[in-house]
Amino acid sequence: MEAAYIACVDAFTRQHVNAPKIFAEMFREVEYNRVIELGTGTGAFTYFLGSYQSGQVYTFDTTRPEHEDRLRRIQVRFKHMDVFAHEDIVANLITCPGRTLLLCDGGDKAREVNIFAKYLKVDDVIMAHDYAGTPAAFEANGYWRSLEVVYEDVRATCERENLQPFWPKRMLQIGWLGRIKAKPHGDGIHL
Numbered sequence: 001m002e003a004a005y006i007a008c009v010d011a012f013t014r015q016h017v018n019a020p021k022i023f024a025e026m027f028r029e030v031e032y033n034r035v036i037e038l039g040t041g042t043g044a045f046t047y048f049l050g051s052y053q054s055g056q057v058y059t060f061d062t063t064r065p066e067h068e069d070r071l072r073r074i075q076v077r078f079k080h081m082d083v084f085a086h087e088d089i090v091a092n093l094i095t096c097p098g099r100t101l102l103l104c105d106g107g108d109k110a111r112e113v114n115i116f117a118k119y120l121k122v123d124d125v126i127m128a129h130d131y132a133g134t135p136a137a138f139e140a141n142g143y144w145r146s147l148e149v150v151y152e153d154v155r156a157t158c159e160r161e162n163l164q165p166f167w168p169k170r171m172l173q174i175g176w177l178g179r180i181k182a183k184p185h186g187d188g189i190h191l
């Protein structure tokens with residue numbers, strides 16, 4: 001399956017070919033004060049995140065990204081760190097005033113959602129990659145290459161934290177779970 005190519009770093013990402021287009025659409029409609037990416041990988045997708053929206057990008061990985069110098073040049077903050085060993089660092093960023101987008105794309109995406117969702121503020125958005133609602137839906141739709149998290153893995157957290165669907169159709173087509181922290185009894189954004 002084709003992966004997204006980011007021309008400015010001349011590199012392919014570990015993202016669906018339509019991911020940059022759909023994320024760019026979202027960034028045109030929804031403004032974030034910060035984007036926190038758990039799992040930088042090569043940094044190609046991170047470069048896209050740093051280029052296509054105005055919020056500060058923070059990205060964490062246990063290995064150094066190939067594009068680290070380029071990320072620094074566009075003021076993306078990379079930290080060489082295990083996100084589970086430094087929960088407080090990620091939590092302090094999420095809870096800063098203003099809207100946060102938290103992208104769970106590290107080594108254990110369900111665990112990232114289940115640990116970090118409790119720090120989200122109302123209107124913050126959380127996403128997890130390599131997602132499908134169920135294994136059967138993943139097999140049937142074949143939107144993306146790999147399946148690492150299904151709804152059942154994060155259901156209890158979504159219910160407890162009142163995380164409502166966020167751009168569900170578009171996000172599913174690029175292998176992402178999208179949820180927004182709603183006010184008590186809120187209804188989410190069903191775009």
Ligand SMILES: C[S@@+](CC[C@H](N)C(=O)[O-])C[C@H]1O[C@@H](n2cnc3c(N)ncnc32)[C@H](O)[C@@H]1O
Binds near residue numbers: 038041045061105
């Ligand atoms: C799927 S890749 C990230 C892909 C990247 N977000 C992209 O879109 O191209 C997952 C990354 O998570 C990193 N990782 C695994 N466990 C981690 C941890 N506990 N803390 C931080 N990063 C971790 C891995 O080193 C790997 O680079």
